[in-house]
Amino acid sequence: MDAEWRARIARADASLQRLEEIRASCRTLAEYVRDRDTAPLTERHVQIVVEAVLDLANLLIERNAWGAPDSGRKAVELLVQRKAISPRLGKSVITWIHTRNLIVHEYARIDDARLHRALRLHLKALRSAVAILSKRAGIA
Structure with a gap:
């Protein structure tokens, strides 16, 4: 079972690496929207990483x-309550969950500026969440 989890983490790490490359190459919003493939690529990699974070949280x-939370937000709130992650990281992860939900369910409403800003300012939180949760779940 842990081999499957390590594979999920490896995929999330690969997506995080790609997001970091996109962030480095698209410092401005104009650079981000110049190539019509960048935003959809970013969206897919965000979805992969957030799904991995949610899976690790639930694991x-x-x-x-600790119970059976019925949403990603409640799972993260429970992790904060149990001191598995910090309140600050929890808040960032919840923001990313909201972003993922927009990508999956309301893709017509995705704001490129908002996603670019999140990528520039809050990507580190996703990497931290994957590292912390995989370690605490005994997979890292």
């Missing part, structure tokens, strides 16, 4: 018998 909750 950690399950392994510790």
Whole structure:
């Protein structure tokens, strides 16, 4: 089972690497929107990483018998309550969950400026979440 989880983490890490490359090459919004493939590529990699974070969050909750939250937001709030992650990281992850939900369910409303800003300012939180949750779940 842990081999499957390590594969998920490896995929999330690869997506994080690609997001970091996009962030480095698209310092301005104009650079970000210049290539019509950049935004959809960013959206897909964000979706992959956030899904991995949610999966890891739920695995950690399950392994510790902390309950069964019925949403990603509630899972993150429970992790903060149990001191598995900091309140600051929890807030950032919840913001990313909201972004992922927009990508998946309301893709026509995605604001390129907002996603570019999140990529520029808050990408580190996703990398931290993957690292912390995988370690606490005993996978790293």
